[in-house]
Amino acid sequence: xxxxxxAGAPPGPAAPKSRKSVTGTRKAVAGLFLLxxxxxxxxxxxxPIGYSVVRSFYNASGDGFAGFDNYKALFTDDGIRxxxxxxxxxxxxAPTVATALGLVFxxxxxxxxxxxxFKLVVFMPMxxxxxxxxxxxxxxxxxxxxxxxxNAVWVGVHDTFAQSSAFPKAHPGRESPLKADQGGxxxxxxxxxxxxxxxxxxxxxxxxxxxxxxxxxxxxxEPGKITGxxxxxxxxxxxxxxxxxxxxxxxxxxxxxxxAVDTAGQVVASTKAASDGTFTLPxxxxxxxxxxxxxxxxxxxxxxxxxxxxLVTPAIIGSYVWMWxxxxxxLIAAGLAGVPRELLxxxxxxxxxxxxxxxxVTVPLLAPVLAVVTVTLMINVLKVFDLVYIIAPGSxxxxxxxxxxxxxxxxxxxxxxxxxxxxxxxxxxxxxxVMLFNIRRLRREVRR
Amino acid sequence: xxxxxxxxxxxxxxxxxxxxxxxxxxxTACSSSDHKKxxxxxxxxxxxxxxxxxxxxxxxxxxxxAAVWTGTEQKNFKQVLAEFEKRTGAKVTFVPAQDPIINxxxxxxxxxxxxxxxxLPQPGAIKQAVDKKWAKPLGADxxxxxxxxxxxxxxxxxxxxxxxxxxxYKAANKSLIxxxxxxxxxxxxxxxxxxxxxxxxxQNVYDSGVTxxxxxxxxxxxxxxxxxxxxxxxxxxxxxxxxxxxxxxxTDPSVKQAxxxxxQIWGRKDYVAGGADGALQTEFxxxxxxxxxxxxxxxxxxxxxxxxxxxxxxxxxxKVGTDxxxxxxxxxxxxxxxxxxxxxxxxxxxxxxxQALATFLASPDAATIQARLGGYLSxxxxxxxxxxxxxxxxxxxxxxxxxGDDFRFDMSDQAPQAFGGTPGKGEWKDxxxxxxNPKDVAGTQAQLEKDAAAAYGNGS
Numbered sequence: 001x002x003x004x005x006x007a008g009a010p011p012g013p014a015a016p017k018s019r020k021s022v023t024g025t026r027k028a029v030a031g032l033f034l035l036x037x038x039x040x041x042x043x044x045x046x047x048p049i050g051y052s053v054v055r056s057f058y059n060a061s062g063d064g065f066a067g068f069d070n071y072k073a074l075f076t077d078d079g080i081r082x083x084x085x086x087x088x089x090x091x092x093x094a095p096t097v098a099t100a101l102g103l104v105f106x107x108x109x110x111x112x113x114x115x116x117x118f119k120l121v122v123f124m125p126m127x128x129x130x131x132x133x134x135x136x137x138x139x140x141x142x143x144x145x146x147x148x149x150x151n152a153v154w155v156g157v158h159d160t161f162a163q164s165s166a167f168p169k170a171h172p173g174r175e176s177p178l179k180a181d182q183g184g185x186x187x188x189x190x191x192x193x194x195x196x197x198x199x200x201x202x203x204x205x206x207x208x209x210x211x212x213x214x215x216x217x218x219x220x221x222e223p224g225k226i227t228g229x230x231x232x233x234x235x236x237x238x239x240x241x242x243x244x245x246x247x248x249x250x251x252x253x254x255x256x257x258x259x260a261v262d263t264a265g266q267v268v269a270s271t272k273a274a275s276d277g278t279f280t281l282p283x284x285x286x287x288x289x290x291x292x293x294x295x296x297x298x299x300x301x302x303x304x305x306x307x308x309x310x311l312v313t314p315a316i317i318g319s320y321v322w323m324w325x326x327x328x329x330x331l332i333a334a335g336l337a338g339v340p341r342e343l344l345x346x347x348x349x350x351x352x353x354x355x356x357x358x359x360x361v362t363v364p365l366l367a368p369v370l371a372v373v374t375v376t377l378m379i380n381v382l383k384v385f386d387l388v389y390i391i392a393p394g395s396x397x398x399x400x401x402x403x404x405x406x407x408x409x410x411x412x413x414x415x416x417x418x419x420x421x422x423x424x425x426x427x428x429x430x431x432x433x434v435m436l437f438n439i440r441r442l443r444r445e446v447r448r
Numbered sequence: 449x450x451x452x453x454x455x456x457x458x459x460x461x462x463x464x465x466x467x468x469x470x471x472x473x474x475x476t477a478c479s480s481s482d483h484k485k486x487x488x489x490x491x492x493x494x495x496x497x498x499x500x501x502x503x504x505x506x507x508x509x510x511x512x513x514a515a516v517w518t519g520t521e522q523k524n525f526k527q528v529l530a531e532f533e534k535r536t537g538a539k540v541t542f543v544p545a546q547d548p549i550i551n552x553x554x555x556x557x558x559x560x561x562x563x564x565x566x567x568l569p570q571p572g573a574i575k576q577a578v579d580k581k582w583a584k585p586l587g588a589d590x591x592x593x594x595x596x597x598x599x600x601x602x603x604x605x606x607x608x609x610x611x612x613x614x615x616x617y618k619a620a621n622k623s624l625i626x627x628x629x630x631x632x633x634x635x636x637x638x639x640x641x642x643x644x645x646x647x648x649x650x651q652n653v654y655d656s657g658v659t660x661x662x663x664x665x666x667x668x669x670x671x672x673x674x675x676x677x678x679x680x681x682x683x684x685x686x687x688x689x690x691x692x693x694x695x696x697x698x699t700d701p702s703v704k705q706a707x708x709x710x711x712q713i714w715g716r717k718d719y720v721a722g723g724a725d726g727a728l729q730t731e732f733x734x735x736x737x738x739x740x741x742x743x744x745x746x747x748x749x750x751x752x753x754x755x756x757x758x759x760x761x762x763x764x765x766x767k768v769g770t771d772x773x774x775x776x777x778x779x780x781x782x783x784x785x786x787x788x789x790x791x792x793x794x795x796x797x798x799x800x801x802x803q804a805l806a807t808f809l810a811s812p813d814a815a816t817i818q819a820r821l822g823g824y825l826s827x828x829x830x831x832x833x834x835x836x837x838x839x840x841x842x843x844x845x846x847x848x849x850x851x852g853d854d855f856r857f858d859m860s861d862q863a864p865q866a867f868g869g870t871p872g873k874g875e876w877k878d879x880x881x882x883x884x885n886p887k888d889v890a891g892t893q894a895q896l897e898k899d900a901a902a903a904y905g906n907g908s
Contacts, residue, residue, distance in 0.1 A: 237634055396872075414873070
């Protein structure tokens, strides 16, 4: 398009009279043809902008002049300030990451055999609407590792290195001889040889009990040793049953770790419960207290809280990049095609390695394209709405808020059209410098 | 008060519909046979067999009725309208409206074509319609029918400035706790009647290895409904009304007490499925389905919400009445709370036919037709229990009618939308923060008061 316009620029052969333009059309005729477009532009673009500006100076009901109150609200309302902060994060990170990824993809795909196929795949998310992408990523970031792929991967990696324990939710029941201690449980009384100890807990779901757990049996006292049982003191459908003693159908906590702790807090002996929940400790544990250490009760790892207050904005930016990296890649690849090969060859002949060629030759040559892509994305990012609206759950929508979303909320659900208009005007002011930059850039391109 | 809480309303509309599908199918057969039998009734006009209601003959009259109902709910309501057509000879058209219906009506009225009758979902919306001089008061016949069938409480919320404008045709009971029957059986737990018993039941369930509660905290309105039930039962109806109108502050000791009580459940580690963070990312539908999937090892044993939760239970394999049971929200104070919602018919274009329709909707005849089709509750005390298609629906309806005048309308629905009806704002957000940090009662109260003052202050 640029080249076509440039070709049209040299003056036509005959341009004698001032009343006719370059192409020889009368101004009146030109005006007539322009009229429909102008009317439409006026009605659909200029008038709404003008009315928004006017509306932003009126109060909520629209019948009283509010001066700059609405604009004051822009910088005092907590919600709008969060939105503003998030918008800045968006404008800084989303376009740069998308462009950087696009650049990497474009340069790399040039060198692979199946480059076009790869490009097609990367570009594909562009064909999906923002709404659909939002729904997809809502699922990707789901907290439940069985649903959300992000957490599935994360939990998978985590669990490879750290196993969760067998009895995550076990806790003492009524009148328990145990009390909480350092994330585990400890007996309130000391234990002595020749006597038996009971360590009953409740709250382990039947399907989470270790597979080798057998019916719990009461331990028999042995001279010179401490014996005892640790088991689930809960009978299905009956509650605790006999308190503090194993009922017929109650299961032992197979594999539960038991430590004997002396008064100084040192572990003097430790053991593991057998499959029927019984355990034996040597004589040196005499006078100690028994502890079920925290390692027995470590809760299963639940993954990352992607859509919680802290990570929600980066997570949504991630989904944006997924969509728009393809767009950046295609534009940059087009620019790359126009880069003269000789320059790259020359650099290689001069002994530059690939990184140097990329850094010192390719990127500078692509700079104008990169700038256009980044700026286009910036404009796009300033008005981001749908992704945030859909991906952020209600509870963290406030933390993920951006200006366009706040505009919608103020205007359509809180009945504050004045403040909403002020936000709209403010957004327009933010876009204008970026737009000017882009227009000037385009002009320069045309002149070249 | 402005518009209504969109999200809730749409949600509930959607919910209620789905529930009814089965019932509707079963019943189409019966109703069509009725049609044939009664064909001659039209000429005689007046009283249909077995009815106490006398309706005028309205051959040639046409009526438009607007409501936000869709799907099955709309289909069922149309059967009620068909009965009206049959009895009077008038022609009734259903106009599907969008949420918020008050804005929809505004554009219709601006265009000079208001529907004759509209079903408005909140007391605030009725007041708004009256303030804008859209609504017309009920005539003598409709009034008589209303007084005969409705408790004074249900009449009063349809009044504005002492005049009767609304007929509460449909109600919702939001004081219910749904539970997984298998879990209760496994834990040896019983349906609690008081808050203390509820805590004991919860402990029982927890000891059996199942998390007691599922909370759909991603939707703020489930949390405001929790709070409303506790507050209504603990602080009593008078204070509830005062707080709803913001005549007492949220920093009031009664609010502190209610929040502290709530924290006994919200604040207990492992009492809420997924913990506070997990609950805050669980939307209402998921909070229901996760309670009724997974056999006797679901993610949670109990979930609090209104009768519309049935729809979501319908998405699981659990059967309402056997696998999924329900008990009324236990009494926190002296008596059990009944928090409700509902849709009121309001006349926008006064005519004999419109008055007749309002009269009909106030009668047990109309309510009985829709009650049979399921997924519908009527505040009409003369609707026979036998009209409801199953035991669960009957229990819910009984609890609603038995509450007499002690029921209260959903508080957040009465509040300005900026406070009571916007995701991530006002009461929704503040209670979500409270769920996350249940120790901070004073901070939550201060924040609630700050948001309430801002929302009530700007004249909505």
